[in-house]
Amino acid sequence: MIIDALDTMHIMGLTSEYEHARLWIADSLSFDRSGLLNAFEVTIRVLGGLLSAYYLSLDPLFLDKAIDLADRIMPIFETPSGIPVSFIDLKERVGRIDKDNNGWSSLSEVATLQLELKYLSHLTDDYTYWRAAEKVRLYIRFTKAVWLSLLHRYSKSSKTPPMGTPLCLSSSSTLCLSLLPRVRIFQSKNSYQTGTWPVHPFQYSIRLSR
Numbered sequence: 001m002i003i004d005a006l007d008t009m010h011i012m013g014l015t016s017e018y019e020h021a022r023l024w025i026a027d028s029l030s031f032d033r034s035g036l037l038n039a040f041e042v043t044i045r046v047l048g049g050l051l052s053a054y055y056l057s058l059d060p061l062f063l064d065k066a067i068d069l070a071d072r073i074m075p076i077f078e079t080p081s082g083i084p085v086s087f088i089d090l091k092e093r094v095g096r097i098d099k100d101n102n103g104w105s106s107l108s109e110v111a112t113l114q115l116e117l118k119y120l121s122h123l124t125d126d127y128t129y130w131r132a133a134e135k136v137r138l139y140i141r142f143t144k145a146v147w148l149s150l151l152h153r154y155s156k157s158s159k160t161p162p163m164g165t166p167l168c169l170s171s172s173s174t175l176c177l178s179l180l181p182r183v184r185i186f187q188s189k190n191s192y193q194t195g196t197w198p199v200h201p202f203q204y205s206i207r208l209s210r
Contacts, residue, residue: 003029003049010056026061031069036087036096039076040109047073048116054123063123070120070129082135083110110136 002021009018047069054062069090076084076095086098086105097103114133121130 001045001049003053004045006049006053006062007056010053022059022061025065029065031065031072031090034089034091036089038109039073039084039086039088039095040106040113042069042088042090043073043113043116047120051116051119051123066120067124070117074128074132077132077135082132082139084113084132084136111140 002024006021009021047066050062050066072090072093073088075093076088078095079085083105085095086109087096114137117129117133121127
């Protein structure tokens with residue numbers, strides 16, 4: 001994916017490839033497209049790729065595209081619990097449940113949208129993104145039923161998961177667990193309330209993965 005590789009091209013000094021990718025983004029990339037897309041994948045790969053590219057280059061093109069994309073993604077959070085639904089139509093700006101899983105949202109997907117949205121709030125001073133992500137984090141932290149069901153792959157956007165839900169140690173669960181420490185470290189070092197954001201959030205992911 002072009003956007004997902006922007007930061008790699010920049011870091012590796014692949015100038016020709018990077019400029020070619022930037023030109024494509026400037027001239028051809030549009031998020032005004034119909035169809036259901038997985039919101040998690042769009043966030044971590046496209047939004048995350050744009051934000052990483054902006055961090056490295058300070059090119060306003062990438063930030064403008066990131067804001068446009070994030071605004072189109074935000075309807076996934078418009079649920080009674082604040083737990084996002086799984087799919088988004090970027091053109092219509094409408095979130096949709098995962099019918100194959102009876103409306104349940106993957107725990108890893110709902111819990112790992114933190115860094116991209118919170119960093120975007122830092123860049124824009126628009127804390128709509130922060131509040132949406134933080135509501136999910138607090139819901140997972142303080143809802144007892146969610147914690148007792150943590151190893152289950154899914155969380156319900158419409159209500160608290162039922163007690164006694166079957167448990168399984170899945171890739172979704174471990175991805176969620178690996179992300180939470182990164183968010184904890186990031187938020188302990190950076191606070192939108194005090195305006196202190198000394199380190200880019202993705203640096204914590206790199207450090208913790210070493």
